[in-house]
Amino acid sequence: MTAQQPPHEPTDLADRALVEEAAKKSGLLWVRGPEGPSRALWHVWHEGAVCLVGDGPQEQPLDGLGLTDGGAATVTARSKDKGGRLVAWPVRVVELTPGGERWTAAVDELKGKRLNAPDADTIADRWARECRVLRLETAGAPGERPGAMPDASHAAAPRPTAATTRRPAPAGLPRLLFRRKGRTPR
Template identity: 75%
Template sequence: MDRVTAAPAPQAEEAGEFLDPALVEEAARKSGLLWVSAGGAPARPLWHVWQDGAVVVVGDGAEQPLHGLADGQDALVTARSKDKGGRLAAWPVRVVELAPGGDAWRAAVEELKGKRLNAPDTDTVTDRWARECRVLRLETAGPTAQRPGAMPDGSHAARPLPSAATTRRPVPAGLPRLLLRRRGR
């Protein structure tokens, strides 16, 4: 009798790389924000859309700041799990700036316009984006750097970035007495 030998089972790493595109797409579609870092700068949250196999963002001008993202640059995108809130995946991307008015730009802007919440100029937002903002495609540029089963050790906690919106001040001297008095009632 002839023996039939099964093909060897793929290694866990090979199986993870096989699922990378699906994981990246699902994470990007379900997440409202992605954290993007480039050029050694701290990661910043960006709202986005998933369009034609890439993350698309609009920024600068009156929109979200795109610190450190430039055409042709490499960056790292991190997505969190919508269910658990923890880091789900991180993958390298290549930044491509779309020229205002081109076909790719118009298609991206139509997707972005549908996701832009509370725009001050809903009817003319695309005109403003063409004048003041940049539209970037963050195209996947390799296998995921982090994914379930391949996460680095450590918490990855980071101090909040400096901001004028910080309201942290010392606790007023009378506050502890006021709080204790309410508990006694």
Template identity: 70%
Template sequence: MTDAAPVASGALFERALIEEAAKKSALVWVRGPQGPARALWHVWHDGAVCLVGDGPGEQPLDGLGLADGASATVSVRSKDKGGRLVVFPARVTVLEPGTEAWTATAEELRGKRLNAPDFGAVLERWAARCRVLRLVPEGAALQRPGAMPDAATAAVPPPTPATTRRPAPAALPRLLLRRRR
């Protein structure tokens, strides 16, 4: 009995940590079976991280491989410090428009959608052109307070054609100081 109590207590703590962190954070980083992790806005609804995307004017979910039944890894930051707080595995469920689950989730997402150009018709647009996903936590947290990796986990920036500016001209500091006088 003494061995089972700490395990159950630890699982309950992790579940509560995941739920509270996801409720308070505006963004989560989702890594699907394909591609690098991507920051996505979400809502916590009915025990899962819920997302909408892949449509015009919405966040892109393509390239992550988030299909029905796929697994994903979700990283949630701390609202206070901004650092990674918990990382957990999740099972992806794609909700079908017109179902009770889709309607309830879409209503929750609509309430948190900032700057929607068509707030009144956003549900119809999502039903016609977007995907609504639920990422349900599955299994133990991969990282949590007290169980973080020692090595750095920073991602390599993706390749881009953008370049940095050239060095500032040598005379620029003198010109700037002259203006102050």
């Protein structure tokens, strides 16, 4: 927050509306736990909080973020229009107990958003056995929002990966492509 900004109340309706709309409209949110850099995670907005699933063999990794039950984290959402950071707010992590009422309600919402699941019919059973379902509940006023953004860059170094950059195109490829363009269809 900049020096000229007055303190902001966490109960401000405009802030709550901004957080909710940003979370609902965004397919990904960046979550930063007490450990490691921020990570993009898919989620759903359900009953006033961000819900996500991970740490299973076929789900998004949550390891290295330090997201523990009762712990704190920061969630950042981007603007749907401009693609830049729109709002960042503190959250409290709640790990939902498999089979519980809140877990079942969150999983019902998450199932609808889980793309390309190999076991769509039994996904809730797999999540109960192998994954963690987390609820990230808002724990204060946004630290960053329109009118109160930091001047410093939040760019982070890319995470290590086995992926490689593709090799340069073969020297003869442009000639082949241009020759095809000039042909008339038979």
